Amino acid sequence: MFSSKNPTPKGISLLLALVTSILIELIALLLKGNILSALIAGGVGLIITFFLSQFLIEEFVNRKIKLIYKFIHQTKASKREEFYQNKLLPKQNLDEVGEEVLQWADQRKAEMELLERNEAFRKEFLQNLSHEFKTPAFAIQGYLETLIAGASENPEVRTKFLNNAFKNTERLINLISDLDEITRLESGKQELHVQQFVIQDLILDVFETLSLKTQMKNVQCLIKKGCEQPVVVNADKEKIRQVIINLVDNAIKYGNQDGKVEASIYKTDGATALIEISDDGIGIGEEHLPRIFERFYRTDYGRSRNIGGTGLGLAICKHIIEAHGQIIHVRSTPGVGTTFGFTLPCS
Ligand SMILES: Nc1ncnc2c1ncn2[C@@H]1O[C@H](COP(=O)(O)OP(=O)(O)OP(=O)(O)O)[C@@H](O)[C@H]1O
Ligand SMILES: [Mg+2]
Structure with missing residues (x-):
């Protein structure tokens, strides 16, 4: 019954x-010299001391436990709850309390880690954001300053600088609309307007929209042979249009001159379609693949050459596809090409 450790x-x-x-x-024996009365006094003392000290110790421990619980649960118990906790609830022993406190500490630790991660994420996001805004804003300022300082006298320089300022303004506007889109998607406030449509028609529509870009790089955009059979999907058409625009735009941007962009459509089972956009371009290194869908993430190529955008396109795609309860993935080999695939419910 008595263990020194516990x-x-x-x-x-x-x-x-x-x-x-x-x-x-001993005292009774010394005083009275009678063994029987000493034994009786000892027995009565034993019973009284046992019950009294047990009652006092338990009362003391329970008061301390109550304090710990008040701290852990952070809620104020109503009179009824207090009565239930004090009188009706089986009293927990210290081991059970210890276990619950450890669980509580683990929970708090996980919460703290999540808060720290979110804080780091927020800091990185703000840093990226200010960097992305600074570059075009300073460029515009530079061109306008030079024009004001007298460069506008020269018609050739004036046209060039105004064009450059315009391009940077466009970049700023794209950045703002991408950010607007991503915040709306992340806030979960956007509703999906699901409708039925043939995915091949939408892909051909996107190829048409981007035809100026494809012509400039002499890129051939086509639907893979054998994938022409119309597949009807159930999704938000305008949002999926944006996903396909972002993926085909990337395939052209990071694809080769005179290259090929191919769209394939497969029915994986009766209810899901897999749509893939492939290019034969520069590819993405294995080290970048796990982070490619993060906001602002770009490979060195996307950063160093002036072809990369802000790195929000794929993050937007991921949000849209996940809002449909579907998945998006990437396969890529540097020098061989890249394939982005996403699933959609189909009928
Ligand atoms: N098809 C691809 N081939 C090679 N690299 C790619 C491809 N698609 C995306 N990437 C890499 O992934 C990065 C992120 O792509 P994402 O579309 O999110 O941003 P972006 O194209 O740089 O800018 P934007 O916000 O204008 O789309 C790109 O910068 C590029 O480095
Ligand atoms: Mg892009």
Whole structure:
């Protein structure tokens, strides 16, 4: 009953009662010299000390436990709850309390880690954001300053600088509309307007929209042979249009001059279609693949050459596809090409 490592109120009370009763017996024996009355006095002392000390210890421990619970649960119990906790709930032993406190500490630790991660994410996001805004804003300022300082006298320089300022303004506007889109998607406020449509028609529409870009690089955009059979999907057409625009735009941007962009459509089972956009371009290194869907993430190529955008396109795609409860993935080999694939429900 009594263990020195893990003492219980009962064990401590018994030990205390035994010691007290022996002392009482000795004193009674010394005073009266009668063994029987010494034994009776010792026995009565043992019972009284045992129950009294057990009651006092438990009362003390329960008061301390109550304090710990008040701290852990952070809620104020109503009178009824307090009555239930004090009188009706089976009293927990210290081991159970210890376990619950450890669980609580683990929970708090996980919450703290999440907060720290979010904080780091927020800082990185703001840093990226200010960097992305600074570059075109300073460029515009530079061109306008030079024009004001007299460069506007020269018609050739004036046209060039105004064009450059215009291009940077366009970049700023693209950045703002991408940011607007991503914040709306992340806030979860955007509703999906699901409708049925043939995915091949939408892909051909996007190829048409981007035809100026494809012509400039002499890129051939086509639907893979054998994938022409119309597949009807159930999704938000305008949002999926944006996904396909972003993927085909990337395939052209990071694809080769005179290259090929191919769209394939497969029905994986009766209810899901897999849509893939492939290019034969520069590809993406393995080290970048896990982060490619993060906001502002770009490979060195996307950064160093002036072809990369802001790195929000794929993050937007991921949000849209996940809002449909579907998945998006990437396969890529540097020098061979890249394939982005996403699924959609189909009928
Ligand atoms: N098809 C691809 N081939 C090679 N690299 C790619 C391809 N698609 C994306 N990437 C890499 O992934 C990065 C992120 O792409 P994402 O579309 O998010 O941004 P972006 O194209 O740079 O800018 P934007 O916000 O204008 O789309 C790109 O900068 C590029 O480095
Ligand atoms: Mg892009």
